[in-house]
Amino acid sequence: MRVPILKQGDYLIAPIQSALSDADFLRMQNELVDQVGKLRSRGVIVDVTALDVMDSFATRTLRSTALMTRLRGAETVIVGVQPEVAFSMVQLGLTLRMEDVETALDLDEGLAFLDRQTKG
Amino acid sequence: MVTQPEEWGARSVAALRRELVEHFTEKREELRQQWVEQMTAKGLLAGLTQTEIETESATIYDTCIGCLETGQYDRAQTYATTLAERGVLRGMTSEQIIGGMLTLRDVYGRSLFERYQKDMKRLSAALDIYEPVANKILSIIALAFIDEREKVVRQQQEAIREISTPVLQVRNRLLIMPIIGLIDAQRARQLTEQLLRSIRANRAKVVVIDITGVPTVDSKVANNLIQTVEASRLMGAVVIVTGLSAEVSQTLVTIGVDLSKLNTVGDLQGGIEAADRLLGYKVITTEQATEIR
Amino acid sequence: MADEMRVPISTDADIITARQKGRALAEWVGFSGSDLTIIASAISELARNIIEYAGHGEIIIRLAERGARRGIVIVARDDGPGIPDVALAMQDGYSTGKGLGLGLPGARRLMDEFEIVSEVGKGTTVTVGKWR
Ligand SMILES: Nc1ncnc2c1ncn2[C@@H]1O[C@H](COP(=O)(O)OP(=O)(O)OP(=O)(O)O)[C@@H](O)[C@H]1O
Ligand SMILES: [Mg+2]
16 A cells, blocks of 8 residues: 655655555655655655554664655654554564654644744 | 163163253243242342343243253353343342352252152152253353453452543643552553553643652663653653652662653652643743733 | 464565454454554564565464463464574564564563474474463
């Protein structure tokens, strides 16, 4: 299932809509990094509300997406991590790997965060 | 039971079993009435309506005959479970249930005695068939009740825990969770799950966890707290921990707990102020407030 | 529902199938909330290791009963290269690939029971269980 990438002003939004295969994850990563460069976006929001599992692969991929877009001048925020998913990620030991990645409650909060970062 | 006499071989046991089933089916109304009367006399039916008594007693009666006939107990098992659910829910006691089943066992037994009293061999063979079935049913029902009781107790404990640690919304986007009492692994898990759900439900941005009321904070408790903080952060919320005394922090650091991940503030008041600053509220004294007005 | 489900694992899409089936069975057993996510995450880690290190294998998900307790048992098996040093592979952060090295130790933390049997050249079988 392909993740659409939406442009909203200076930002890119990737709303994940269902469980993603590893290949889909990597494609999303490539497209985001690519588009950030092309469009000179200042921020990226990856909405993971629809994910019912975030395993080590998903976490690793999201983190490297964030680091790669940052190198290209865009801050990435992960929004919508569900309570159960957060709980399970902590048990798995994945949180450490997310320490340098920004998170926000939902899309609105993610946008507000990016506005503060880029305009404030 | 001792060895079975020669004349009661497998075939005659099967025949006698059929005969018992027929007997109990024929006498269904009479025996069921006797059973209900005896239970009423013993006060075992307190709290049940007439319709309930009629339907439950008929179902139990027929289920028992079914077990006798087929030697299969899964229907009895299923029925016992629902009976237990309903019974426990309505506050029926184990005396009522087990007393009721013992009474039924007596009613069945007595009627066998009446029927076969002239033929002691046949009677003893009949009892050999009937008793194990009756005992098995009795134990199924008793176990179902014990299981159900335990389930209810567990649920109540969980509910009490949840009430005893409220997550309070003090203002928009700010939650406070005052923890009182010991924290073991299970409670830590329950607290974390409860907090994470509340963060989502209230769209919280800042959470103050106050542990003033936690008697001992050891490395386990601290690590659990760190996990709670990390999970909250994944959801986009910041956690401030208050009520961790300087001495305890010192000890924890000495034994190697990495407290750098905990955002700590001395007391609850200070924690709320810090939270307000994070949320962008300005904390002002009442005097200042009057001036502004 | 059957007491046991087998999911062949040979592409990354199979990982999703395996964890969805695991989740469904776990729900049927009576697990809820975080436990469902935890079980699905463990399946995800084990299935991905199969793809990554063995190429293909299978995930078996079964109902389990122990006295009055019900649970779920997941077996992840493959005929791949095996793990030379299991104790090392179980350490947080150890990876021979480009992973975080959290899959196996993480799955152990997530589940109530964990067992791994691996023989170089023969394959690897990881069995995990969770009880209600
Ligand atoms: N099924 C398997 N067959 C062969 N080797 C395996 C298998 N599963 C794990 N391993 C070995 O054990 C190591 C640790 O596995 P683990 O799942 O913990 O981490 P990872 O897969 O390297 O990274 P992560 O799972 O965090 O993405 C792997 O790097 C690999 O060498
Ligand atoms: Mg792995």
